[in-house]
Amino acid sequence: MSIQGHFIASTKGRIFVSQFGNSKRDVAVLCLPSIVEELNLSRAVLAKQCQAFAQHGLDSFILDYFGTGDSEGEFEESSFNSWFGDVVSVGEWLQSLGYQKLIVLGVRVGALLLGVNQQKLHAQLPILGQIFWKPITSGKVFASQLIRIKQANQMMSNHSEKVNWRNEILAGNDTEIAGYVITKNFIEEIEAAVISAAIEWQSPVNWLELATQKITPATRKFVEASDVITVHTVHTPAFWQVPEVFDLPELSALGVTITHKLLVEYKWIGE
Amino acid sequence: MEYTFTFSSNNEQLLSIVHPSAENSETGVLVVVGGPQYRVGSHRQFVQLARCLADAGYTTMRFDYTGMGDSSGDKAEFDNIDDDIGAAIDAFMQQQPELKRVVIWGLCDAASAALIYAHQDPRVKGLVILNPWLRSEQAMGKTMLRFYYLQRLFSKNFWRKLIAGKVDVTASVKEVKSFAADSINTGNKSHQASYQERMKKGLQQFNGKLLLILSGNDLTAKEFEQQAFTDKAWQKIESAHCFTERLTDSDHTFSTKKWKRKVEQFTLEFLRSI
Numbered sequence: 001m002s003i004q005g006h007f008i009a010s011t012k013g014r015i016f017v018s019q020f021g022n023s024k025r026d027v028a029v030l031c032l033p034s035i036v037e038e039l040n041l042s043r044a045v046l047a048k049q050c051q052a053f054a055q056h057g058l059d060s061f062i063l064d065y066f067g068t069g070d071s072e073g074e075f076e077e078s079s080f081n082s083w084f085g086d087v088v089s090v091g092e093w094l095q096s097l098g099y100q101k102l103i104v105l106g107v108r109v110g111a112l113l114l115g116v117n118q119q120k121l122h123a124q125l126p127i128l129g130q131i132f133w134k135p136i137t138s139g140k141v142f143a144s145q146l147i148r149i150k151q152a153n154q155m156m157s158n159h160s161e162k163v164n165w166r167n168e169i170l171a172g173n174d175t176e177i178a179g180y181v182i183t184k185n186f187i188e189e190i191e192a193a194v195i196s197a198a199i200e201w202q203s204p205v206n207w208l209e210l211a212t213q214k215i216t217p218a219t220r221k222f223v224e225a226s227d228v229i230t231v232h233t234v235h236t237p238a239f240w241q242v243p244e245v246f247d248l249p250e251l252s253a254l255g256v257t258i259t260h261k262l263l264v265e266y267k268w269i270g271e
Numbered sequence: 272m273e274y275t276f277t278f279s280s281n282n283e284q285l286l287s288i289v290h291p292s293a294e295n296s297e298t299g300v301l302v303v304v305g306g307p308q309y310r311v312g313s314h315r316q317f318v319q320l321a322r323c324l325a326d327a328g329y330t331t332m333r334f335d336y337t338g339m340g341d342s343s344g345d346k347a348e349f350d351n352i353d354d355d356i357g358a359a360i361d362a363f364m365q366q367q368p369e370l371k372r373v374v375i376w377g378l379c380d381a382a383s384a385a386l387i388y389a390h391q392d393p394r395v396k397g398l399v400i401l402n403p404w405l406r407s408e409q410a411m412g413k414t415m416l417r418f419y420y421l422q423r424l425f426s427k428n429f430w431r432k433l434i435a436g437k438v439d440v441t442a443s444v445k446e447v448k449s450f451a452a453d454s455i456n457t458g459n460k461s462h463q464a465s466y467q468e469r470m471k472k473g474l475q476q477f478n479g480k481l482l483l484i485l486s487g488n489d490l491t492a493k494e495f496e497q498q499a500f501t502d503k504a505w506q507k508i509e510s511a512h513c514f515t516e517r518l519t520d521s522d523h524t525f526s527t528k529k530w531k532r533k534v535e536q537f538t539l540e541f542l543r544s545i
Contacts (some may be wrong), residue, residue, distance in 0.1 A: 003341060003342070003343060004275075004277055007273065007274065043340050047342075069311050069315075070310070176526075176527055179315075179526040179527065180314055244307050246307075247345070
């Protein structure tokens with residue numbers, strides 16, 4: 001199993017892609033990570049999943065959106081809407097390498113990006129199936145969680161004046177939250193990103209509920225509204241938020257089972 | 272232009288990113304990753320640092336040690352990555368043949384790892400260590416003895432429970448004894464010396480220069496400072512080859528632009544002195 005990195009051209013500059021495995025079979029997995037510290041904290045777990053895919057002959061790739069991870073640019077120069085362009089750039093690059101079909105795996109905001117671009121995604125790339133890790137279905141919820149970090153930090157540093165940070169950012173005052181500069185544009189775009197339960201999924205979805213033992217009512221709505229969603233619960237730690245989790249073999253094994261099933265269903269491999 | 276390559280260490284594959292400087296620098300910087308982070312660093316600090324150093328003339332490399340980030344294998348303990356650091360320096364110098372010396376840069380337990388490694392490798396001429404991880408069981412033992420067990424011994428509730436037979440006396444006494452022993456003994460462990468001892472020895476035997484950067488708002492930094500600046504065995508930290516910079520308001524990971532730029536500036540000034 002080989003591990004390599006690549007810098008490839010995208011819309012705003014060069015973005016970084018990690019590659020696990022080099023079997024050059026017809027299908028590859030393309031992973032869309034989360035953002036800010038969630039991207040960092042979940043990295044090793046996602047990489048271990050990719051290593052498990054590769055050990056089962058399925059080459060897999062993780063991209064860093066422009067302004068995130070090892071890609072060029074800064075977070076404040078990037079934009080939620082432009083990140084979809086990065087996904088398409090990497091998808092096209094993978095096709096140029098000879099991969100005919102892709103399975104996409106979205107972690108948190110990565111799943112949101114796949115959901116809100118569902119039609120475009122399937123029109124532009126040959127997607128065989130989708131895997132979501134604890135998807136975010138409302139960008140607004142993610143944004144408010146981010147803003148809450150700022151509020152908590154301010155409370156801890158004994159600032160008595162209460163600031164409405166969302167209004168502050170929306171008024172055009174860029175604000176650092178947990179080491180990232182958050183702009184008006186970022187808040188507006190991510191708050192507008194929402195996946196409704198009525199969405200028409202364009203390929204099979206394997207929805208992984210993580211860090212819980214039962215399906216939440218919010219997820220149940222999505223599952224009941226669609227016949228292409230399969231939901232799985234895995235009682236993992238919330239590894240995208242807590243440090244010191246590097247490997248979740250049970251989660252990796254489930255990923256391998258799901259992709260194997262997808263490949264069999266689509267007759268890319270035998271039983 | 273930044274590029275990536277994979278090298279091996281004990282049969283594991285480690286992914287790295289190199290930021291070459293246009294100026295053919297002879298001094299390269301190797302960023303070692305610590306804590307739960309991978310080569311990007313909290314809030315991209317290591318990416319931004321590497322770009323800044325490369326722009327200023329110092330080729331820089333970041334990598335994931337065994338089991339971290341994208342690299343293969345089970346995650347190694349921070350005090351057991353000498354082979355990975357050595358392999359990283361080999362790969363770095365092979366990739367960038369103009370390099371004659373290396374400075375290791377590390378935050379938290381990577382700073383500890385750098386201190387443990389550096390003296391064994393003559394190519395390492397400098398260390399930049401930020402908020403080094405130096406947890407002391409003895410200090411912890413003392414704290415526990417003072418604040419917890421003694422308090423418990425004097426609490427009415429404890430005696431009430433004791434009289435009612437609800438306290439396992441043997442276990443309690445054993446526990447207190449073991450904490451008391453920890454607080455008195457000075458690391459007479461039969462197995463490999465503790466990482467604290469190896470850090471201390473590392474500093475004593477290191478012949479290069481050292482820059483220590485401490486955050487004011489960070490318990491790890493405070494704990495290091497309390498031990499290293501009071502223990503005679505650490506006195507080299509105050510010698511002419513060791514420099515200390517303090518960022519009074521900063522948190523453990525330098526989580527604002529202002530603090531990140533300050534760290535870059537301190538690092539650059541130090542590199543120019545190598």
